[in-house]
Amino acid sequence: MQRIGVFVCHCGSNIAATVDVKKVVEMALKEQGVVHAEDYPYMCSEAGQSRIGEAIAQKKLTGIVVCSCSPRMHEATFRKAAERYGLNPYMVEIANIREHCSWIHKDMEEATEKATILMRAAVAKVHLNAPLQAGESKVTKRALVIGGGIAGIQTAIDIADAGYKVDIVEKTPSIGGRMSQLDKTFPTLDCSACILTPKMVEAAAHENITIHTYSEVEKVSGFVGNFTVDIRKKARMVDIDKCTGCGVCQEKCPSKKTPNEFNRGLNNRSAIYTPFAQAIPNVPVIDTDACIKFKTGKCGVCQKVCQAGAIDYTQKDEIITENYGAIVVATGFDTIKLDQYGEYAYGQSKDVITSLELERVMNAAGPTKGHLERLSDGKAPKEIVFIQCVGSRCSDDRGKPYCSKICCMYTAKHAMLIRDKYPDTNVTVFYIDVRTPGKNFDEFYRRAVEDYGVNYIKGQVGKVIPQPDGSLLVQGVDLLDQKRIMKKADMVVLATAIEPNPDVRKIATMLTASIDTNNFLTEAHPKLRPVESPTAGVFLSGVCQGPKDIPETVAQAGAAAVKVIGLLAKDKLKTNPCTAKSDELLCNGCSTCANVCPYGAITYETKLINDHGIREDRRVAVVNSALCQGCGACTVACPSGAMDLQGFSNRQILAEVDAICR
Amino acid sequence: MQRLIDRAKELLGSGEVARVLGWRKGENSWDVEPAFFASAEELDGFVYDGFCGANLSKYMIEASKLEGKTLVFLKPCDTYSFNQLIKEHRVDRDKAYIVGVGCKGKLKIENIPAKGILSVEGAGYPDAAEMLTVKTLYGDVQVAYKDAMLERCHVCKGKDHMIFDEQIGESADTLDGDRFAQVAAIEAMSPEEKFAFFQAELSKCIRCNACRNVCPACSCRKCVFDSNKFDSAQKANTTSFEEKMFHIIRAFHVAGRCTDCGECSRVCPQGIPLHLFNRKFIKDINELYGEFQAGADIDARGPLTDFRQDDCEPSIVGKRG
Numbered sequence: 001m002q003r004i005g006v007f008v009c010h011c012g013s014n015i016a017a018t019v020d021v022k023k024v025v026e027m028a029l030k031e032q033g034v035v036h037a038e039d040y041p042y043m044c045s046e047a048g049q050s051r052i053g054e055a056i057a058q059k060k061l062t063g064i065v066v067c068s069c070s071p072r073m074h075e076a077t078f079r080k081a082a083e084r085y086g087l088n089p090y091m092v093e094i095a096n097i098r099e100h101c102s103w104i105h106k107d108m109e110e111a112t113e114k115a116t117i118l119m120r121a122a123v124a125k126v127h128l129n130a131p132l133q134a135g136e137s138k139v140t141k142r143a144l145v146i147g148g149g150i151a152g153i154q155t156a157i158d159i160a161d162a163g164y165k166v167d168i169v170e171k172t173p174s175i176g177g178r179m180s181q182l183d184k185t186f187p188t189l190d191c192s193a194c195i196l197t198p199k200m201v202e203a204a205a206h207e208n209i210t211i212h213t214y215s216e217v218e219k220v221s222g223f224v225g226n227f228t229v230d231i232r233k234k235a236r237m238v239d240i241d242k243c244t245g246c247g248v249c250q251e252k253c254p255s256k257k258t259p260n261e262f263n264r265g266l267n268n269r270s271a272i273y274t275p276f277a278q279a280i281p282n283v284p285v286i287d288t289d290a291c292i293k294f295k296t297g298k299c300g301v302c303q304k305v306c307q308a309g310a311i312d313y314t315q316k317d318e319i320i321t322e323n324y325g326a327i328v329v330a331t332g333f334d335t336i337k338l339d340q341y342g343e344y345a346y347g348q349s350k351d352v353i354t355s356l357e358l359e360r361v362m363n364a365a366g367p368t369k370g371h372l373e374r375l376s377d378g379k380a381p382k383e384i385v386f387i388q389c390v391g392s393r394c395s396d397d398r399g400k401p402y403c404s405k406i407c408c409m410y411t412a413k414h415a416m417l418i419r420d421k422y423p424d425t426n427v428t429v430f431y432i433d434v435r436t437p438g439k440n441f442d443e444f445y446r447r448a449v450e451d452y453g454v455n456y457i458k459g460q461v462g463k464v465i466p467q468p469d470g471s472l473l474v475q476g477v478d479l480l481d482q483k484r485i486m487k488k489a490d491m492v493v494l495a496t497a498i499e500p501n502p503d504v505r506k507i508a509t510m511l512t513a514s515i516d517t518n519n520f521l522t523e524a525h526p527k528l529r530p531v532e533s534p535t536a537g538v539f540l541s542g543v544c545q546g547p548k549d550i551p552e553t554v555a556q557a558g559a560a561a562v563k564v565i566g567l568l569a570k571d572k573l574k575t576n577p578c579t580a581k582s583d584e585l586l587c588n589g590c591s592t593c594a595n596v597c598p599y600g601a602i603t604y605e606t607k608l609i610n611d612h613g614i615r616e617d618r619r620v621a622v623v624n625s626a627l628c629q630g631c632g633a634c635t636v637a638c639p640s641g642a643m644d645l646q647g648f649s650n651r652q653i654l655a656e657v658d659a660i661c662r
Numbered sequence: 663m664q665r666l667i668d669r670a671k672e673l674l675g676s677g678e679v680a681r682v683l684g685w686r687k688g689e690n691s692w693d694v695e696p697a698f699f700a701s702a703e704e705l706d707g708f709v710y711d712g713f714c715g716a717n718l719s720k721y722m723i724e725a726s727k728l729e730g731k732t733l734v735f736l737k738p739c740d741t742y743s744f745n746q747l748i749k750e751h752r753v754d755r756d757k758a759y760i761v762g763v764g765c766k767g768k769l770k771i772e773n774i775p776a777k778g779i780l781s782v783e784g785a786g787y788p789d790a791a792e793m794l795t796v797k798t799l800y801g802d803v804q805v806a807y808k809d810a811m812l813e814r815c816h817v818c819k820g821k822d823h824m825i826f827d828e829q830i831g832e833s834a835d836t837l838d839g840d841r842f843a844q845v846a847a848i849e850a851m852s853p854e855e856k857f858a859f860f861q862a863e864l865s866k867c868i869r870c871n872a873c874r875n876v877c878p879a880c881s882c883r884k885c886v887f888d889s890n891k892f893d894s895a896q897k898a899n900t901t902s903f904e905e906k907m908f909h910i911i912r913a914f915h916v917a918g919r920c921t922d923c924g925e926c927s928r929v930c931p932q933g934i935p936l937h938l939f940n941r942k943f944i945k946d947i948n949e950l951y952g953e954f955q956a957g958a959d960i961d962a963r964g965p966l967t968d969f970r971q972d973d974c975e976p977s978i979v980g981k982r983g
Contacts, residue, residue: 506971586884586891590750596967604751611883616727619751637967639915640882641892654893 002127005036005061006119007052009043009068011098016041018102020112024067027116031123035059044074052078053085063091063126067119069098088131090577090647095122117660124659128652132577137626139225140325141568144169146217146507149177150196150550151542151557152330153203158561160208164568167322168203169231170213171503172261174279175200177332181262181356183363183370185550186413187444193278200280214285216503218319220327220510221600223629224537225573227324235315237286238272242310245282249302249311250274258290260367263360266375267367272302272311277365286311326564327511329521329533330541330557331504335496336391340398344390344494345464350376351472352464354496355386355410362417372422374491376470381425381490384418385474386411387461388431391497400497400518405547407495408435412448414493419452428455428487430476438549457485464492500544512598512631513538520546531560539563578647579628580635582621585611586642589619593634593643601627602634663710663786665830666735666763671702673733679759680730683721685714691781692771696721698732710735712785715768715812717923719743719753720878726754734758737765738833739814741824742921742957743878748825749960750919752881755825762823764831767807767815769794770928774810776803808836814924814937817841824958841922842945845938864906866932873909873926873936879916886911913939918947918966921957950974 006028010016021039028037036059040048043066055061064087066078071094079089097115105111143159145152148170156166168175179185180200182192203209212231219230238249253270260269262276271290274282292299293313303311335356338346346352351374353361364370374381388407391399408431415427434456436442448454461476467488474487500519508515513533514522521544524532531540541560542553582593584607594602601624609618621643623634634643635650644650670682686697686707694713698721699705717740725732736744741762747753769785778799784791784807794810796803816839823829848856874880874887886892887908899905922944926936947954951965951973965973 509971583891586882586889588750588752588882590752592750592967595963596969639919640884641886641889650892 002033002062003035003060004033004123004126005055005064006034007043007066008039010041015098015102018105018108018111019097019115023112024115024119028119033127043068044077049081052081056085056087063129065093065095065122065126067095067097070096090132091129093122093126095119121656121659124655125652128655132646134577135575136572137225137575139570139573140323142324143326143564144229144324145328145330147330147332148175149332150179151553153199154554154557155328155541155561156209157203158558159564160206162565165208167210169215169217171216173214173285174275181359183359186409187440197278204280225325227327229322229324231320233318235317237313237315238284239310239312240283242308243283244308248305252301252305255290255292258287263367264357266360326537326567328539328541328560329544331501331544333498333543334501336499343463345466349466352492354494358414358493383426383489384491385489386429386493388495390494404498406549409441411495412445415454416448416452430457430459430461498547504544511535511538531556531563576630578630579625580623580643580645582623583642584609584620586640587620588640592637593621596633596637599627599629666710667705667708670705670733679733681732683718683732683734684708712769715928717743717925719747722753722758723881726757731757731759735761735763737763738821738823739819739923743923745824745960746919746921746957760826762826762829764833766834767811767836769810770812774805812928845942845945863934864909866934872929876925876929879919917943918964919956
């Protein structure tokens with residue numbers, strides 16, 4: 001029989017204002033096995049913890065229940081306290097009477113009753129608890145960064161500077177990401193490539209950084225400190241070691257009709273291509289879907305013209321397997337598809353473009369060599385209308401409910417640059433709100449309005465109608481003047497909402513990292529652990545976690561790096577002893593558990609089993625407790641109930657349910 | 663039938679197999695029971711006719727532990743169960759010599775609407791007659807073979823054996839029903855109606871465990887209803903709801919592994935349509951994860967124990983109720 005102590009925390013008024021803590025103590029003392037119960041204003045305080053210690057010593061407690069906040073908050077605190085006072089840390093259970101009770105109830109009587117029930121469930125569980133011992137696991141001192149944009153590059157450089165090896169896996173043929181597509185950056189208007197390229201070069205040249213471009217993460221197994229990752233290195237068809245990057249192959253390639261992804265499909269590229277001039281590595285890839293050699297078997301021009309003999313049509317995808325201690329997700333974003341926004345005539349008129357397309361139009365390396373011109377007829381636009389919040393802050397299913405955060409600033413940037421370079425071009429911006437919180441941000445926007453004469457209209461655009469003369473009729477409202485506006489424009493620019501890279505769902509699933517309803521990766525704590533995923537060993541960098549601009553991304557990238565360094569600096573990690581265990585006498589040997597185990601922790605052995613006198617060779621499951629992460633998938637999949645989770649056994653959970661239903 | 667016996671004797675005689683797993687006549691011609699035959703003489707009691715509904719797959723679990731190979735006769739639908747058992751490592755493929763036997767639909771004596779039955783003629787192998795002649799205390803009765811068939815034969819999975827070493831005999835196409843019609847009808851009921859339906863059916867249960875004992879998916883070494891490790895063992899039904907728990911737990915335990923062989927309903931002495939539970943799971947699996955037939959493919963991973971990127975989200979499963 002356990003000797004259980006119950007400790008009820010007031011959490012100041014957080015709990016005590018809604019839960020009658022004295023009553024919970026009184027009820028606890030009526031529970032079987034409870035030999036001690038008390039309440040205290042702050043159980044987590046030094047004084048609170050020492051009260052627990054005293055009770056353990058004086059009442060010879062074998063298990064304790066702390067009725068307090070969420071176990072995510074202080075379970076570790078109380079387990080450590082118990083250990084300090086000579087009790088096995090796994091003999092501690094938390095009854096969450098704050099988040100699950102006092103914070104969500106108003107009525108004291110009801111809340112007290114619920115707190116009592118939660119306490120009872122925890123006591124019922126402790127009765128069945130057994131002391132568990134944590135093991136140790138080694139830490140692989142190498143990190144993986146998924147995504148080679150500015151977030152991934154910065155994280156990688158910071159980790160590498162601390163002396164740890166880092167691999168960057170980038171899906172496209174070059175690192176650089178979205179930032180490499182931008183022309184100028186707010187609020188200082190410096191050229192994006194000018195500040196990004198040195199970072200790219202630094203990453204490429206760093207002795208601790210290995211870059212895998214044109215590669216994708218295929219499979220992830222393992223756990224914090226010991227991830228094993230399969231990386232698919234897609235066949236470039238170009239030998240990365242031989243290629244000199246001279247570019248002749250791209251010039252001579254006869255297949256030049258593929259939409260150029262880097263220029264958002266505004267012009268075409270050759271089948272063998274490097275996405276942009278500053279690409280790292282400066283080695284082209286062959287797009288086998290476009291290449292004539294791969295489609296018809298005839299051509300081979302690039303191979304003939306290549307002086308270095310780098311073209312190799314026989315290359316195959318290669319899968320490499322690497323071990324990592326930590327994984328950083330830096331998968332970035334894309335703009336949303338505008339299929340559902342027919343009213344803006346995007347797709348109907350070439351002169352309705354997204355802001356990211358405008359970045360390419362304005363860029364010297366873009367489809368128009370940096371000249372601002374209409375994509376339909378090449379004429380200089382005299383009237384440009386910017387429409388804000390296209391798909392952002394959207395209340396229906398077509399768009400995103402959140403603010404994309406960067407659009408107000410980049411639109412002010414675009415407007416200002418256009419007015420500066422083409423003073424005879426009028427610029428009008430339709431907006432819901434102008435949101436510019438950030439260092440020197442509002443000043444930047446004010447400059448656009450006051451110094452550059454950009455016409456800001458508070459109101460939404462209902463429809464953009466292409467006219468027979470090639471212009472665009474913009475119908476909108478001016479909410480301040482309370483009138484309808486019909487405006488002729490030569491070009492319309494849509495501030496399209498951003499969304500996480502569509503690949504993130506696949507990656508999150510592989511990493512068992514959680515994502516929110518908008519596919520942004522969730523943080524371990526939105527305020528206190530913003531760069532960590534709830535999955536241990538997985539960290540978040542950049543827009544994959546939420547919309548942010550470049551300064552914020554770089555700051556978060558550094559923060560993620562620090563967390564990774566903190567992890568890699570350890571030689572050993574304590575493992576979770578709450579692992580699965582198989583009852584050999586019940587095991588059917590059916591392999592279902594091994595099939596569902598995401599960690600590959602279950603193997604099968606043929607063993608001589610003595611089942612109450614029946615001796616026979618049986619195929620039984622064996623759990624490797626060093627690999628098992630205690631997810632419990634096997635325990636529910638096991639048809640015979642042979643698998644159980646230590647610390648969360650079926651009996652314990654049923655005992656809790658019984659106690660709640662009592 | 664003689665071909666089966668001859669072949670069995672041949673294989674026994676050559677030592678290729680150590681025993682034969684088949685069917686044996688019972689007290690009445692329709693009381694056929696599964697049986698092991700160790701010698702040519704014993705095979706004289708062998709029978710294969712329209713009453714050989716029993717699925718022999720499960721008996722191969724014990725047979726797999728014996729010395730030597732066992733010759734087992736499997737009907738097309740039985741082979742799904744056998745495959746599923748191979749997949750779960752419960753039977754040893756190398757210990758089985760499988761003769762796939764033809765099947766023209768199997769009969770259920772309860773489906774013959776006659777009192778005082780003395781014998782049934784026309785159920786024999788290989789050419790099941792269109793009509794059965796039932797001799798009763800009160801004279802002869804003619805019954806259409808189809809009308810006396812087991813429910814499962816009306817929704818037959820097909821004439822192909824999924825696994826075999828050799829095949830003997832032809833199979834007939836007996837499929838003339840909609841496998842999920844009854845499940846769909848229950849789905850359309852209101853929650854109260856559903857409860858009343860299952861209440862009426864399951865309150866008939868006498869907990870004889872026949873359904874569990876015959877079920878090829880219920881092959882655990884120690885059933886949760888027998889093991890003192892679980893609170894479900896020997897639990898008395900204290901409420902009308904608890905009455906249903908045995909069957910609900912059983913349905914969950916076999917979900918995704920059940921081949922819909924229909925043995926549970928065939929053996930139930932109370933005539934409870936137990937297969938409906940399993941078929942509801944199969945229907946849901948088909949609709950949520952794509953068509954899946956347990957036991958059709960030994961290497962296929964069951965949708966419930968597999969994870970794919972495009973699996974439907976739990977919220978969608980939850981909404982179905």
